[in-house]
Amino acid sequence: MRVIFQGAFYFYKQIISLLSASATHFQPLADKNSGSQRKHWHNWHRLPPSWVNPLLILVWLIVGISLRLINLTAKPPWTDEFATLVFSLGNTFLSVPLDRAIAPDILLQPLQLNPAASIGDVIHNLATQDSHPPLYFVLAYLWMKLFPSDGGLVSLFGARLLPAIIGAASIPCVYVLGRVAFRSRLVGHLTAAMMAVSPYGVFLAQEARHYTLAILWVIGSLTCLVIATRHIQNRTPLPIWVALFWIGINALGIATHYFFTLTLCTEVVVLIFLAWLQLQTSSSPSELARVKGKGEGGKVLNPLPFTLSPFPSPHPAFLGWQTTSSKFSLLFSPPWRRIYAVAIGTCVAGLIWIPTLLENENRGALTEWIRGSRVGLDWLSPIFQALGTLIAMISLLPVESSQALVVIPSGVVMLTFFIWAVPILLRGIKIQLQQPESRMMIQVLAGVVISAIAIFFIFTYFLGIDLTRGARYNFVYFPAIVVLLGASLAVCWHPLQIETEQGKNGITSIGKWGINGKKAVMLIWLMGFFSAVTVICNLGYQKYYRPDLFVQLIQQTSPTPVLIATTHKTYVHTGEMMGVAREIKRANSLQNPLFLLAHQDRDPNASTIALENTLKQLPRPFDLWLVNFHAPVAETAKTCVTSDTQSLPPVDGYEYELYHCQ
Numbered sequence: 066m067r068v069i070f071q072g073a074f075y076f077y078k079q080i081i082s083l084l085s086a087s088a089t090h091f092q093p094l095a096d097k098n099s100g101s102q103r104k105h106w107h108n109w110h111r112l113p114p115s116w117v118n119p120l121l122i123l124v125w126l127i128v129g130i131s132l133r134l135i136n137l138t139a140k141p142p143w144t145d146e147f148a149t150l151v152f153s154l155g156n157t158f159l160s161v162p163l164d165r166a167i168a169p170d171i172l173l174q175p176l177q178l179n180p181a182a183s184i185g186d187v188i189h190n191l192a193t194q195d196s197h198p199p200l201y202f203v204l205a206y207l208w209m210k211l212f213p214s215d216g217g218l219v220s221l222f223g224a225r226l227l228p229a230i231i232g233a234a235s236i237p238c239v240y241v242l243g244r245v246a247f248r249s250r251l252v253g254h255l256t257a258a259m260m261a262v263s264p265y266g267v268f269l270a271q272e273a274r275h276y277t278l279a280i281l282w283v284i285g286s287l288t289c290l291v292i293a294t295r296h297i298q299n300r301t302p303l304p305i306w307v308a309l310f311w312i313g314i315n316a317l318g319i320a321t322h323y324f325f326t327l328t329l330c331t332e333v334v335v336l337i338f339l340a341w342l343q344l345q346t347s348s349s350p351s352e353l354a355r356v357k358g359k360g361e362g363g364k365v366l367n368p369l370p371f372t373l374s375p376f377p378s379p380h381p382a383f384l385g386w387q388t389t390s391s392k393f394s395l396l397f398s399p400p401w402r403r404i405y406a407v408a409i410g411t412c413v414a415g416l417i418w419i420p421t422l423l424e425n426e427n428r429g430a431l432t433e434w435i436r437g438s439r440v441g442l443d444w445l446s447p448i449f450q451a452l453g454t455l456i457a458m459i460s461l462l463p464v465e466s467s468q469a470l471v472v473i474p475s476g477v478v479m480l481t482f483f484i485w486a487v488p489i490l491l492r493g494i495k496i497q498l499q500q501p502e503s504r505m506m507i508q509v510l511a512g513v514v515i516s517a518i519a520i521f522f523i524f525t526y527f528l529g530i531d532l533t534r535g536a537r538y539n540f541v542y543f544p545a546i547v548v549l550l551g552a553s554l555a556v557c558w559h560p561l562q563i564e565t566e567q568g569k570n571g572i573t574s575i576g577k578w579g580i581n582g583k584k585a586v587m588l589i590w591l592m593g594f595f596s597a598v599t600v601i602c603n604l605g606y607q608k609y610y611r612p613d614l615f616v617q618l619i620q621q622t623s624p625t626p627v628l629i630a631t632t633h634k635t636y637v638h639t640g641e642m643m644g645v646a647r648e649i650k651r652a653n654s655l656q657n658p659l660f661l662l663a664h665q666d667r668d669p670n671a672s673t674i675a676l677e678n679t680l681k682q683l684p685r686p687f688d689l690w691l692v693n694f695h696a697p698v699a700e701t702a703k704t705c706v707t708s709d710t711q712s713l714p715p716v717d718g719y720e721y722e723l724y725h726c727q
Contacts, residue, residue, distance in 0.1 A: 118250055122240055122254075125258050125260075129266075136601045137225050138221050142647070143640070144640030149205065150221075153206045153224070154175070154178060155182025155183060155187045156190070158175055161175065163662050163664040167660050169658060172642060197275070198320045200321045205273075221273070231281060235544070236257050245288055246509075246552075247497075247506055255555055260544075263458055264458070267597045268536075269537060269540065275321055279322040282318030283542075283544050287510075291509065293404055303404060312407055315329060315407075315411040324538055325541065330520055335516065447522065447534075450536075451522075456483070458543060460482055462476075463475045493553030493555070494507060494549065494552070497556060510548055510549050521533055609718050610644055614716050620655065625656070625725075628683060629645060629690045632663055633665060639662060641692075642692075661676065663696065670696070673699050677699035686726060687726050689705060691722040698722075705726040708725060
């Protein structure tokens with residue numbers, strides 16, 4: 066064990082030295098004409114060796130993929146993952162019989178590999194039975210053909226490996242976004258480092274779902290937005306290849322998850338802000354003087370090698386045209402015309418999915434869970450849910466543990482960490498806003514985050530659709546949060562760029578408790594690393610359903626054959642029982658277990674009648690487990706001996722009642 070810790074410490078020191086070597090070009094330069102407080106952030110004369118940057122990216126990639134692969138199959142799949150598995154195989158939930166007792170193998174049949182299924186079957190089943198676009202499912206269909214079956218069922222490792230790999234691919238991609246946005250390798254590396262250990266990123270990467278692919282498209286679309294912002298600043302045409310790439314990324318994003326359109330909405334808000342800001346700055350009286358760089362008496366107004374305004378002026382030859390024509394003509398200048406073309410192309414790519422969205426009439430039941438009540442304190446729940454998700458993107462210790470001895474210290478450590486870290490991170494953002502070359506990028510990325518959160522609350526409070534209940538939906542702005550974090554940490558890495566405090570021992574420190582800049586960055590990264598370990602151990606972002614624990618409870622409680630009955634509305638309830646059936650098949654210790662999916666449309670009594678008919682046909686003795694059974698109990702069940710379930714432990718995702726039918 067000592068050797069392992071020594072090796073880990075040595076590895077950590079090497080990472081820090083590499084990061085320091087890569088960051089040498091980020092040292093501030095004081096401008097002798099502008100005072101000691103005005104510094105230029107980019108010194109390109111002291112670049113690190115060419116091998117340092119790719120090596121560092123490889124290090125972040127190795128850390129990220131390792132965290133995403135550890136315990137990949139340790140946690141049982143839940144209903145949404147079963148939907149991915151079934152539809153990606155080209156199968157359907159409709160093959161599972163309802164209203165009669167069935168064996169686990171029949172319930173698990175949709176999870177068996179289907180050589181006869183085609184990509185057309187995948188697309189058709191999604192269009193008629195699900196509420197998601199098909200791109201990821203088609204990729205998963207091709208991917209899972211590479212893996213053999215696991216006990217006759219589709220390989221869970223293979224299904225989860227695909228999003229894990231895609232999630233790891235977002236690490237170098239977000240490096241590109243950070244570097245392009247701030248023209249800094251240090252920002253890029255710190256962004257990639259935080260993406261590698263983000264507990265939220267690890268959580269999404271370890272589920273057989275499409276969110277990591279959607280995050281990849283969000284990163285690509287935001288990169289195009291950043292490039293477009295540069296061209297708006299410089300008033301130069303957006304390159305055609307960037308416009309086409311942007312349209313393609315947006316089309317792929319919509320084809321992966323419909324909520325990607327929320328990212329597009331945030332980009333629209335940001336572009337409207339940029340247009341308004343350009344209109345305000347381009348027609349001001351000081352524009353001519355700023356362009357010429359001289360004030361009254363021929364004095365230089367701006368001695369810096371970059372402009373103070375976020376929108377550099379055009380060449381003076383065009384200034385006369387701008388002052389005589391309407392200022393709104395700027396909105397039809399070369400950069401904006403191609404941005405409009407991107408918007409039109411994206412709209413066309415999105416409109417083709419409208420008929421698919423309108424085709425399935427059963428989607429209301431699939432999204433019923435997200436329509437929360439608004440009574441009393443329920444009005445405050447979305448605020449805390451949104452705040453909790455934001456916090457868990459950076460830090461998440463085992464506060465979800467069932468043991469108070471674990472929860473209390475974890476909560477105290479997290480609270481202490483954020484009391485220390487938040488002022489440091491906010492100061493870093495403030496310093497970035499003071500730098501002319503980074504101010505606009507901070508505004509753009511912060512605009513994406515603020516707009517996304519505002520849209521979430523509009524859906525929640527005005528449309529009655531509580532998007533804050535699903536932490537996974539925050540993928541629409543997650544990359545922007547990580548880049549802002551990387552930009553703030555880049556300031557912390559060089560404490561000379563911020564207001565410093567001199568400790569008693571002469572150590573330059575930032576924030577509280579005498580911790581210097583580099584150590585602060587290391588501590589924040591280590592907190593993210595331990596938070597990622599919390600997630601992979603199922604102590605954070607815990608699974609909504611624990612069929613493994615429920616099956617263990619049945620084994621300990623029922624020595625006789627069992628009937629597990631539940632009310633059924635959609636394939637979500639089928640997935641709940643699939644999780645139990647899969648664990649029973651793996652344990653192989655129950656005597657002839659049976660399942661009943663009692664279908665319930667509008668009349669709850671329909672499920673009661675199905676249960677009544679099934680109980681009359683089964684030979685006794687057996688134990689009846691009513692699991693998530695939302696209907697009146699059948700009269701035949703009342704003749705059985707009711708077990709005191711209050712003495713039994715609760716199980717996440719499974720509310721149950723036990724009847725001993727002798």
